[in-house]
Amino acid sequence: METETTTNGTVEGSAQVKLTAKDYASDQDVRWCPGCGDYSILAQVQRVMPSFNIPKEKTVFVAGIGCSSRFPYYMNTYGFHSIHGRATAVASGLKLARPDLDVWIASGDGDLLSIGGNHFIHLLRRNINTVIMLFNNRIYGLTKGQYSPTSEHGKITKSSPLGSLEEPFNPLTLALGAGASFVARTMDRDAKHMQDIIAKAHAFKGTSFVETFQNCNIYNDGAFLMYTEKDTKPEHTVFIEHGKPLVFGAKKELGIKLNGFRPEVISLEDGKHTIDDVIVHDETSRELAMIIAQFTDMKDFPVPFGVLYKVERPVYEDQMEQQIIDAKEKLGVGDLEKLLFAGNTWEIK
Amino acid sequence: MEKTVEVLKSATIRFAGDSGDGMQIAGSRFTETSAFFGNDLSTFPDFPAEIRAPAGTLFGVSGFQIQFSSQDIYSPGDEPDVLIAMNPAALKVNLKDLRQNGTIIANEDAFIEKNLQLAGYKTNPLEDGSLAGYKLIKVPITRSTNNAVQELGLTAKEANRCKNFYALGITYWLYDRPLEITMHWLETKFSKKPVIAEANIKALKAGFYFGETAEIFTTRYKVAPANLPKGIYRNITGNHAAALGILAASLRSGLPLFLGSYPITPASDILHDLAGFKNFGVKTFQAEDEIAAICAAIGAAFGGSLAFTSTSGPGMALKQEAVGLAVMVELPLVIANIQRGGPSTGLPTKTEQADLFQAILGRNGECPVPVVAASTPADCFMMMFEAARLACKFMTPVIFLSDGYLANGAEPWRIPHASELPVIEGDFRTEKEGYQPYMRDEFLARPWVKPGTPGMEHRIGGLEKQHITGNVSYDTSNHEFMVNLRAQKVKNIENYIPLAEVDGDPEGELLIIGWGSTYGAITSARERLAAKGYKVSRLHMKYINPFPKNLGDVLKRFKKILIPELNLGQLRAIIRAEYLVDAIGLNKVQGLPFKASEIEKKVIELLTEN
Numbered sequence: 010m011e012t013e014t015t016t017n018g019t020v021e022g023s024a025q026v027k028l029t030a031k032d033y034a035s036d037q038d039v040r041w042c043p044g045c046g047d048y049s050i051l052a053q054v055q056r057v058m059p060s061f062n063i064p065k066e067k068t069v070f071v072a073g074i075g076c077s078s079r080f081p082y083y084m085n086t087y088g089f090h091s092i093h094g095r096a097t098a099v100a101s102g103l104k105l106a107r108p109d110l111d112v113w114i115a116s117g118d119g120d121l122l123s124i125g126g127n128h129f130i131h132l133l134r135r136n137i138n139t140v141i142m143l144f145n146n147r148i149y150g151l152t153k154g155q156y157s158p159t160s161e162h163g164k165i166t167k168s169s170p171l172g173s174l175e176e177p178f179n180p181l182t183l184a185l186g187a188g189a190s191f192v193a194r195t196m197d198r199d200a201k202h203m204q205d206i207i208a209k210a211h212a213f214k215g216t217s218f219v220e221t222f223q224n225c226n227i228y229n230d231g232a233f234l235m236y237t238e239k240d241t242k243p244e245h246t247v248f249i250e251h252g253k254p255l256v257f258g259a260k261k262e263l264g265i266k267l268n269g270f271r272p273e274v275i276s277l278e279d280g281k282h283t284i285d286d287v288i289v290h291d292e293t294s295r296e297l298a299m300i301i302a303q304f305t306d307m308k309d310f311p312v313p314f315g316v317l318y319k320v321e322r323p324v325y326e327d328q329m330e331q332q333i334i335d336a337k338e339k340l341g342v343g344d345l346e347k348l349l350f351a352g353n354t355w356e357i358k
Numbered sequence: 359m360e361k362t363v364e365v366l367k368s369a370t371i372r373f374a375g376d377s378g379d380g381m382q383i384a385g386s387r388f389t390e391t392s393a394f395f396g397n398d399l400s401t402f403p404d405f406p407a408e409i410r411a412p413a414g415t416l417f418g419v420s421g422f423q424i425q426f427s428s429q430d431i432y433s434p435g436d437e438p439d440v441l442i443a444m445n446p447a448a449l450k451v452n453l454k455d456l457r458q459n460g461t462i463i464a465n466e467d468a469f470i471e472k473n474l475q476l477a478g479y480k481t482n483p484l485e486d487g488s489l490a491g492y493k494l495i496k497v498p499i500t501r502s503t504n505n506a507v508q509e510l511g512l513t514a515k516e517a518n519r520c521k522n523f524y525a526l527g528i529t530y531w532l533y534d535r536p537l538e539i540t541m542h543w544l545e546t547k548f549s550k551k552p553v554i555a556e557a558n559i560k561a562l563k564a565g566f567y568f569g570e571t572a573e574i575f576t577t578r579y580k581v582a583p584a585n586l587p588k589g590i591y592r593n594i595t596g597n598h599a600a601a602l603g604i605l606a607a608s609l610r611s612g613l614p615l616f617l618g619s620y621p622i623t624p625a626s627d628i629l630h631d632l633a634g635f636k637n638f639g640v641k642t643f644q645a646e647d648e649i650a651a652i653c654a655a656i657g658a659a660f661g662g663s664l665a666f667t668s669t670s671g672p673g674m675a676l677k678q679e680a681v682g683l684a685v686m687v688e689l690p691l692v693i694a695n696i697q698r699g700g701p702s703t704g705l706p707t708k709t710e711q712a713d714l715f716q717a718i719l720g721r722n723g724e725c726p727v728p729v730v731a732a733s734t735p736a737d738c739f740m741m742m743f744e745a746a747r748l749a750c751k752f753m754t755p756v757i758f759l760s761d762g763y764l765a766n767g768a769e770p771w772r773i774p775h776a777s778e779l780p781v782i783e784g785d786f787r788t789e790k791e792g793y794q795p796y797m798r799d800e801f802l803a804r805p806w807v808k809p810g811t812p813g814m815e816h817r818i819g820g821l822e823k824q825h826i827t828g829n830v831s832y833d834t835s836n837h838e839f840m841v842n843l844r845a846q847k848v849k850n851i852e853n854y855i856p857l858a859e860v861d862g863d864p865e866g867e868l869l870i871i872g873w874g875s876t877y878g879a880i881t882s883a884r885e886r887l888a889a890k891g892y893k894v895s896r897l898h899m900k901y902i903n904p905f906p907k908n909l910g911d912v913l914k915r916f917k918k919i920l921i922p923e924l925n926l927g928q929l930r931a932i933i934r935a936e937y938l939v940d941a942i943g944l945n946k947v948q949g950l951p952f953k954a955s956e957i958e959k960k961v962i963e964l965l966t967e968n
Binding site for chain 1: 606678
C-alpha cells in the first residue's frame with residue numbers, strides 16, 4: 010500500500026502498528042567496548058524512535074568511520090556505513106534524491122570535525138533536513154588513542170607524548186558559525202535529557218546538530234566526569250530551556266547575567282542580584298546562542314546543555330523540488346525526442 | 359577583377375588571436391555555418407587556462423581550428439590552409455603549423471612595435487620578407503572594423519570587440535559561406551543589446567565585402583556539402599553529447615538522474631547542461647568538493663537514482679576512495695573523467711589520455727571498475743549511455759573517459775530518435791521472500807533495494823561483506839572469495855559488450871590500436887596510407903575494462919601492433935601485460951591531439967624497417 014509521507018518520513022493519517030525499542034535493534038552483536046558511552050546513545054535512539062510514528066523502512070542511518078560510525082549496523086533500519094568523514098555528503102545525496110526518507114547521521118569528533126569538517130559546515134549551511142548526531146569523546150578511539158580536534162590543548166596521547174599543540178574546536182560555535190539552524194548538546198549519562206533532545210532535533214525541519222558528550226572509557230576515561238557525576242554536575246553544568254532563566258547549582262542558587270556582551274556568573278543568594286538579572290534563554294537568538302555556547306571554554310562557567318538555537322528556514326531539498334516543479338511548469342515536462350532534435354538541425358536526404 | 363573559383367574537397371582554417379579577441383566565437387560561428395551548409399567537419403578549440411591572459415603575449419594566444427569537407431573527415435586537420443592572425447603573437451605561435459604556401463590573413467593594425475616586442479619579433483614579419491613561403495594578406499582589420507561601426511556611436515572598446523566578426527566575414531567570402539546563420543545568431547544572442555548585434559553584423563558584412571572588392575584575393579574556394587548518411591543532424595561537442603547521453607539513459611531506464619559535481623575544467627559544461635534539464639526532473643548538486651560530489655552521488659544511488667559524477671583528472675584522484683566504496687557496496691554509479699594534461703594541476707585546458715592507469719588501477723585494494731572511452735565528440739552520447747547501462751545491469755561503478763579535445767571539439771551528429779535507444783534495466787527488488795543483500799543474479803549482480811521498501815531493511819558499507827548475507831565479515835577466506843567474485847563480476851561484462859572489430863584485413867603486417875580521442879587522427883592516417891598503397895588494419899577500443907573477449911585472438915593475427923596514445927604508453931603496458939605481445943608505442947604528451955601525419959610517418963617507418 011502506498012502511503013503519503015511528509016519530508017521527514019512521518020506517515021500522515023495511517024494507523025501504524027506501534028513499534029517498540031526492540032524493533033529497532035538489528036540482529037548484529039554490538040561490538041563497542043563494555044562501558045562505552047555509545048551504548049547509551051544507541052539505547053536512547055532506539056527508545057525514542059517508536060514515538061516518531063515513522064515506518065522503519067523509511068528510516069536511514071548514515072555513518073562515516075570510527076567507533077560511533079558502527080551505529081547503523083545496530084539499527085534495524087536501512088543503513089550506510091560509508092567512508093571516513095563523508096557521512097554528511099552521502100546523507101546529503103540520499104536526502105536530496107529521496108526527500109521522503111528520514112535521514113540520520115552518526116559521527117564522531119574525528120569523523121565529523123577533522124576529516125569531514127568541510128562537508129559538515131556545508132551541510133549546515135545548506136540546511137538539508139537531517140539529524141547529525143556527534144558522539145564527542147574528545148579522542149580517537151578506533152585508531153587507539155590519538156588526540157582529536159576536540160581534545161584539550163596539551164593533551165598527552167600516543168601521537169602527542171609531550172602534549173598536543175592545538176586548540177580544540179567548540180562544536181557548538183563551529184556549527185553556529187556555519188549557519189546551523191538547530192544546535193543542541195546533551196550527554197551520554199543523562200538518558201532522559203538525551204531522549205528529549207533527540208526528539209526535538211528530529212521534530213525540527215532542517216539540519217539538526219546534536220553534540221553528545223560521550224565517554225570513551227578506554228582512551229579518555231572521565232573526560233566529562235565533572236558534568237555527569239551527581240556531586241559536581243550541578244555546579245558545572247547549566248541546562249538551558251527556551252523562555253527559562255539560566256540558573257544552575259545544587260539549589261539553583263547561581264545564575265548568569267549579561268554585562269554588555271560579557272556574561273557573568275552571579276549569586277542569587279548574596280542579596281546583590283535577583284532572578285530578574287538572569288538571562289532568559291531565547292532559542293531564536295543566534296547571538297545569545299553564540300554567547301552561551303562559549304561558556305564551554307570559559308573558566309568558572311557551567312557547560313551548557315539543551316537546545317541553544319533553533320530557527321526554521323527553507324530546507325534545501327524543498328527548494329530543489331520547487332525548482333523542478335517551476336521548470337516543468339515553465340518549460341513543460343521534458344521531452345527527450347524534442348531535446349535531442351533541439352537547436353540548429355539540418356537534414357541530409 | 360574577375361576572381362577564380364577553386365573547388366576543394368576539404369579545407370582547414372585556424373583563427374588565432376588574444377584570448378580576449380573572440381576567436382572561439384568566430385570559430386564556433388564558422389562551424390555552425392559550415393554544418394548548416396552540409397559539410398562534414400571537425401573542430402579543435404585550443405585556448406589558455408587564463409580567462410584573459412595579458413594582451414599580445416605568446417601564452418595568451420587562443421586558437422580555433424576547423425576542418426570542413428565534402429567527404430567524411432575524422433579530425434580537425436593537421437595543417438591549416440588558412441591562418442587568421444589577429445596579432446604578432448598569434449602569428450608566431452601558429453605559423454609553424456601552417457602548410458607550405460598556405461594563406462595568412464594578418465591584422466596589420468596589430469603589428470605595432472609593442473606587440474612585436476611582446477611576441478619576440480625583432481623586425482615586423484609582415485614587412486621583412488620572412489613570410490615569403492606563404493600567401494600573405496595584410497588587412498587593416500582594426501581600422502576597417504572601426505570604420506564599419508563608426509555611425510553606431512559605440513565606445514572604442516565596444517567597436518574594437520567587433521573585429522572578430524570582420525575577420526569571420528573575410529573567411530565567409532573566401533569559402534563562399536552564407537552570412538544569414540551568423541546574423542541570426544547575433545540577433546538572438548544580443549536581443550537585449552540590439553546595437554551590439556547591429557555592430558557585429560556590420561563588421562561581418564564589411565569583412566565579407568572586403569573579400570569581394572579588394573584586389574588582393576584572386577581565388578575563392580568552394581567546399582561542397584558532404585555526402586553523409588541520411589538523417590537529421592546537429593553539431594555537437596563531446597560534453598554536450600555526454601550530458602545528453604546520461605539524460606537519455608535516465609529516461610530510458612526510468613531512473614531519476616542525480617548529478618553530484620564540482621566545477622573543473624574541462625568537465626564543467628556537463629554540470630551546466632544538466633543543471634538546465636530540471637524540467638526533466640534532473641537533480642544537480644554542486645558539492646563543496648570532488649569528494650562530496652561523488653559521495654552525494656553514491657547516497658543518491660543508494661536511494662535509487664541513476665547516480666552520476668563528472669570531473670577531470672585531479673578531481674578523479676580525489677574521488678578514488680569513494681569509487682572503492684561504490685565497488686564495495688555494489689551500487690550503480692557513472693563517473694565521467696574528462697581528461698586533461700597532468701600530473702597535478704598540469705595543463706587544465708589541454709588534452710591528454712594519461713588517466714587510463716588511474717581509471718583502471720587508481721584505488722586501494724583489488725578494486726575492479728569497468729572503463730569505457732568515447733572516440734569522437736558525438737560518440738560521447740552513446741558511450742555515456744553504455745556506461746549507465748553497464749552500471750545498472752552489473753550493480754557497479756563505471757568510469758567513462760573522454761578528454762579535453764573531445765569535450766570541446768565538435769562534429770555533426772546524426773541524431774538518434776529517443777525510441778531507437780535501448781531500454782536500460784534498472785529494476786528494484788521488492789520481493790521480501792528469500793532476500794539477502796549480497797545474493798547474486800546470473801550477472802553476479804546483487805539486488806538493488808531502495809530504502810522505503812518494507813521488510814527489507816539492510817545495512818551496507820565499506821567493510822568487507824560476507825557472501826550472500828552482506829554482514830560485516832573479517833573472515834580471511836571469505837575476503838579472498840569476495841575479491842575474486844568482484845573481479846569475476848567485472849570480467850563477465852566481456853560477454854555483454856561488442857567483440858573487437860578490425861577495420862581492414864583481419865590479419866596482416868600491422869594493426870594500429872587506438873582508444874579515445876585518437877580515433878580521428880588514426881582514421882585519417884589509414885586513409886592516407888591506403889592511398890599510398892600501404893595496407894594497415896585498425897582496431898579502436900571503446901571498452902577498456904574488461905577488454906572484448908576476442909582481443910587476444912585479434913592481436914595474434916598481426917606481426918606488428920602499434921598503439922598511438924597521448925600518454926607514455928598506458929594502454930600499451932596493459933595490453934603487453936595481458937597478452938604478452940610486443941606492442942610498439944607512438945606517444946605524444948604535448949597537450950595536443952595527434953596529427954594524422956605523425957601516425958602515418960610512424961606506420962611507414964615500421965613497415966619499411968628491416
